[in-house]
Amino acid sequence: MAEKVELNEIEVWDGNYAVSQALRQAQIDVVAAYPITPSTPIVENYGSYVANGLVDGEFVMVESEHAAMSACVGAAAAGGRVATATSSQGFMLMIEVLYQASGMRVPLVLTVVNRAVASPLNVQGDHGDMYAGRDSGWVQIDAFNAQEAYDLTLCAFKIGEDMRVRLPVMVHQDGFLTSHTAQNVRPLQDEEAYKFVGDYKPYEEMLDFTKAVTYGAQTEENWHFEHKAKQHKALFDSAKVIDEVFAEFKKLTGREYKRVESYMMEDAEVAIVALGSSVETVRYAAEQLREEGIKAGVVAPRCFRPFPFDEIKEALANVKSVAVLDRSAPMGAMGALFNEVSSALYTLENRPFVTNYIYGLGGRDFSIEQAKTILKEQKANADADDITTNIQQFIGVRGPKLGFFETKRS
Amino acid sequence: MSKGVLATEKRGMRELGAEKAVGWDVVTQGTLLYPFESELKDVAHIRPEERPYSDFNSYTATVASWRVVKPVYNRDVCIDCQNCWVWCPDTSIISRDKQMLGIDYDHCKGCGVCAEVCPTNPKSLIMFAEAEEIEDALAKWPEKKKKAK
Numbered sequence: 044m045a046e047k048v049e050l051n052e053i054e055v056w057d058g059n060y061a062v063s064q065a066l067r068q069a070q071i072d073v074v075a076a077y078p079i080t081p082s083t084p085i086v087e088n089y090g091s092y093v094a095n096g097l098v099d100g101e102f103v104m105v106e107s108e109h110a111a112m113s114a115c116v117g118a119a120a121a122g123g124r125v126a127t128a129t130s131s132q133g134f135m136l137m138i139e140v141l142y143q144a145s146g147m148r149v150p151l152v153l154t155v156v157n158r159a160v161a162s163p164l165n166v167q168g169d170h171g172d173m174y175a176g177r178d179s180g181w182v183q184i185d186a187f188n189a190q191e192a193y194d195l196t197l198c199a200f201k202i203g204e205d206m207r208v209r210l211p212v213m214v215h216q217d218g219f220l221t222s223h224t225a226q227n228v229r230p231l232q233d234e235e236a237y238k239f240v241g242d243y244k245p246y247e248e249m250l251d252f253t254k255a256v257t258y259g260a261q262t263e264e265n266w267h268f269e270h271k272a273k274q275h276k277a278l279f280d281s282a283k284v285i286d287e288v289f290a291e292f293k294k295l296t297g298r299e300y301k302r303v304e305s306y307m308m309e310d311a312e313v314a315i316v317a318l319g320s321s322v323e324t325v326r327y328a329a330e331q332l333r334e335e336g337i338k339a340g341v342v343a344p345r346c347f348r349p350f351p352f353d354e355i356k357e358a359l360a361n362v363k364s365v366a367v368l369d370r371s372a373p374m375g376a377m378g379a380l381f382n383e384v385s386s387a388l389y390t391l392e393n394r395p396f397v398t399n400y401i402y403g404l405g406g407r408d409f410s411i412e413q414a415k416t417i418l419k420e421q422k423a424n425a426d427a428d429d430i431t432t433n434i435q436q437f438i439g440v441r442g443p444k445l446g447f448f449e450t451k452r453s
Numbered sequence: 454m455s456k457g458v459l460a461t462e463k464r465g466m467r468e469l470g471a472e473k474a475v476g477w478d479v480v481t482q483g484t485l486l487y488p489f490e491s492e493l494k495d496v497a498h499i500r501p502e503e504r505p506y507s508d509f510n511s512y513t514a515t516v517a518s519w520r521v522v523k524p525v526y527n528r529d530v531c532i533d534c535q536n537c538w539v540w541c542p543d544t545s546i547i548s549r550d551k552q553m554l555g556i557d558y559d560h561c562k563g564c565g566v567c568a569e570v571c572p573t574n575p576k577s578l579i580m581f582a583e584a585e586e587i588e589d590a591l592a593k594w595p596e597k598k599k600k601a602k
Binding site for chain 2: 149
């Protein structure tokens with residue numbers, strides 16, 4: 044048995060350390076990893092737990108992230124609890140295997156420390172890698188700080204391993220801003236954490252030689268569509284289980300998570316929709332604007348996949364103008380989050396104005412002032428009863444103002 | 454062909470793609486396929502023709518139509534060296550207790566490796582056109598080649 048570790052009621056952990064502790068407490072059978080900045084410390088810390096006898100599972104060193112995810116899929120199909128970590132280029136190299144994992148319905152956990160994707164090479168946080176995973180069939184949960192990274196990593200095992208889900212789960216946090224920022228974290232003690240996650244229940248595991256099973260079968264036009272349809276429905280249906288796991292976690296810790304986190308939205312006239320560590324920045328800006336008389340609120344999809352279509356709609360049903368922030372270069376389109384939020388809002392009777400802001404690429408600082416500017420522009424839209432800016436704008440980029448598309452048609 | 458080791462009731466019973474059509478809600482989770490109809494212990498010790506292969510196992514499917522040339526086996530020349538058995542990429546050489554029995558024509562794709570690696574003189578496995586009758590092929594088997602002095 045692995046040795047127990049006594050934790051303080053409040054630990055000073057950064058996001059990476061918090062995740063590595065959650066992985067240790069989950070008593071994983073196999074971790075196969077190829078460390079990459081800024082998620083390196085997750086793997087590094089976990090490696091030290093292995094070396095010091097704090098975990099019983101296997102730790103597999105591999106030659107690339109493609110191999111890391113492949114080993115994870117194999118170990119998960121064999122019947123073990125499995126996890127790994129990655130970022131950016133490593134994530135991109137994993138992508139081919141991410142689709143294999145979800146298609147085979149193996150419930151492994153990938154902790155992603157979001158980082159910009161080259162070129163130009165950049166190690167700082169943006170959401171380019173997270174967005175690249177959005178069609179891969181994984182549950183994607185986003186943590187905005189170290190505490191949430193810890194909590195949600197524990198939840199991820201419970202969500203993915205539920206027999207009604209059996210899907211792989213990603214837990215995202217922002218590179219450096221969350222992963223390397225030490226904050227107060229209230230961890231669970233080892234026994235409590237493991238009890239919450241629960242024993243791994245194998246399903247059609249390959250190591251059961253009495254019941255042979257083939258993983259990774261080929262299906263052509265005669266079967267592929269049916270299998271993908273079933274997988275898609277399973278991902279949408281996982282929402283119910285996610286809610287249940289969050290409710291159970293709240294009962295245990297008092298910390299409440301929702302698939303869409305709404306802040307000061309009860310009477311909000313204008314709002315920002317954002318992901319990641321910026322959510323806390325935006326909340327602070329909204330609070331300040333409230334003092335100036337602007338009824339501002341913040342909506343943050345905790346759950347990026349399955350996309351919380353109804354909950355987004357509900358959260359923004361009564362606002363007049365919404366700014367959707369995308370921290371990923373959209374490259375010839377509107378931002379992905381903008382598109383998805385807009386599609387949800389289009390079905391509302393009183394459709395709010397929706398604008399798109401591209402910000403913080405490659406770790407560019409996103410300030411409270413910028414968040415306030417964005418909210419004030421929404422207020423201007425609400426007052427003018429029209430979109431007063433380009434629909435898509437870049438904020439925080441040097442050079443002349445960069446924006447695209449207008450609503451005015453005359 | 455009589456049923457037995459070389460051709461069983463299950464082997465090659467259907468063409469690929471002729472599965473019963475079911476809806477998306479009925480397909481297996483994760484595209485998992487089960488090669489046997491029931492749970493089995495020590496399957497490696499059960500002879501293939503005695504295993505309860507399921508319809509999703511390639512054992513029960515035939516790919517004979519992929520073949521344009523086929524290996525013909527001549528028992529009279531064979532020395533049971535097992536070279537063909539070792540090299541066949543589709544386990545389509547049927548051998549039992551180190552004695553060569555013949556070809557599994559339901560799964561052989563006609564690649565010709567077995568004929569290539571056959572060491573006898575003349576060869577005990579020779580590739581013939583798919584349409585050639587086995588009896589006709591055996592009737593025109595070549596003579597032993599003399600070594601050039």
